[in-house]
Amino acid sequence: MQLLVNQLLPFDGTATLYENFLDPQFATRAFNQIRDESDWEQPEIKIFGNTVLEPRLSTWHNELGDGYKYSGVMRRAQPFSKMLSEIRDRCVEVTDTRFNSALVNFYRNGQDGMGWHSDNEACNGPEPTIASVSLGATRRFDMRHRKTGETIKIQLTSGSLLVMAGKSQQCWVHQVAKTKRVQEPRINLTFRRVIENFEN
């Protein structure tokens, strides 16, 4: 099957959407398996001095082990499951990037989300390639240019792959906004490459 590919950013980095990256049956199987086999966590975040729980569940996987800070906190690194490794390997093939870590997000329904941010962790280097695979419910994904405010809104469907690269993390921010319209759960896998021996 031919891949449907879309370039989303007009300038300052790339965001490439592969709409039918995984076939729908495989995506459903992957969703069920990852939902059931994961040891989900719900870390705390500080917002304006208040400590609250992140509005989603997640797991962090890093082949280099523990000891790397992610999103400002030290997170327990869990091993890659067979399913996670299989999808990671497919992303490596498409992007030619040797991903050694993954942040897996579980949005239980539309009331879970992720606010504006960029994946500009120092341990991923200045122009990281991030491969983001969506499973389950379709959610809207927005990207906004830091200077011009230009905003791109797309729907991330089950089985799609979004690859952000180049200056996309320096120059753009992105979010998965909360919505009352979605009741069903979604899992998102973001594969990243952590620089070995990076100290933070």
Ligand SMILES: O=C(O)CCC(=O)C(=O)O
């Ligand atoms: O759920 C998504 O599509 C995006 C997740 C994300 O931006 C992240 O994990 O940094």
Ligand SMILES: [Mn+2]
């Ligand atoms: Mn992100």
